[in-house]
Amino acid sequence: DQQVKQNSPSLSVQEGRISILNCDYTNSMFDYFLWYKKYPAEGPTFLISISSIKDKNEDGRFTVFLNKSAKHLSLHIVPSQPGDSAVYFCAAREHFAGGGNKLTFGTGTQLKVEL
Amino acid sequence: GAVVSQHPSRVICKSGTSVKIECRSLDFQATTMFWYRQFPKQSLMLMATSNEGSKATYEQGVEKDKFLINHASLTLSTLTVTSAHPEDSSFYICSAITGGYSNQPQHFGDGTRLSIL
Numbered sequence: 001d002q003q004v005k006q007n008s009p010s011l012s013v014q015e016g017r018i019s020i021l022n023c024d025y026t027n028s029m030f031d032y033f034l035w036y037k038k039y040p041a042e043g044p045t046f047l048i049s050i051s052s053i054k055d056k057n058e059d060g061r062f063t064v065f066l067n068k069s070a071k072h073l074s075l076h077i078v079p080s081q082p083g084d085s086a087v088y089f090c091a092a093r094e095h096f097a098g099g100g101n102k103l104t105f106g107t108g109t110q111l112k113v114e115l
Numbered sequence: 116g117a118v119v120s121q122h123p124s125r126v127i128c129k130s131g132t133s134v135k136i137e138c139r140s141l142d143f144q145a146t147t148m149f150w151y152r153q154f155p156k157q158s159l160m161l162m163a164t165s166n167e168g169s170k171a172t173y174e175q176g177v178e179k180d181k182f183l184i185n186h187a188s189l190t191l192s193t194l195t196v197t198s199a200h201p202e203d204s205s206f207y208i209c210s211a212i213t214g215g216y217s218n219q220p221q222h223f224g225d226g227t228r229l230s231i232l
Contacts, residue, residue: 004158032218043121043208043223044159051218089159100172103149103221105158 003027004092006106013113019077021109023090026071030092030104035064035075038087038108047088048075080113087111118142119211121224129232130201136194136227138209144189145211149221150182153206162207165192199231 036044210221
């Protein structure tokens with residue numbers, strides 16, 4: 001049961017244009033959402049996050065939007081740069097009784113920014 | 116800040132060997148560390164959560180006797196794959212956070228590519 005889904009395995013965008021990466025989730029207990037960027041043979045690098053009480057968070061060229069009613073979030077990158085080419089993972093956090101928490105990751109979207 | 120170092124980056128060994136992977140938080144104290152496994156073109160799957168000084172909590176389907184986790188200090192957690200077999204070949208990644216409830220991201224190491232011949 002895939003609780004976090006990234007339905008687009010790949011996305012190609014021209015340099016300077018906007019990249020929009022999408023993520024859907026099914027678990028209403030998720031309270032915090034994150035986007036990570038990953039290059040081959042490296043660990044994921046944190047990009048931006050959003051709490052479930054907000055609907056938008058912006059950091060430079062990166063903006064994350066959250067639509068709780070639709071259980072959907074998206075990452076906008078504008079303007080896109082060739083260095084943004086990587087795999088982007090959406091992740092969602094759930095807290096558990098007793099103090100633990102857990103991240104569930106999507107399957108990733110390979111973004112390619114072309115010159 | 117928030118650098119996580121994972122070692123070794125790549126291991127190739129014979130079937131039946133036990134392999135230890137280290138995960139260190141270099142510039143912060145990690146109360147909680149996480150171990151993930153990633154198969155090709157798939158998502159990161161959480162294997163276990165490790166809190167400093169206590170036993171790790173394993174996800175369903177992960178054999179605790181196969182994947183031994185030790186988190187003896189606030190900056191070091193180790194994952195030992197015991198008697199490794201070819202099906203254990205995978206990309207193993209650790210992450211770390213400080214505290215449990217604050218809205219802060221997990222910071223990841225660069226992973227270990229384990230290949231069992």
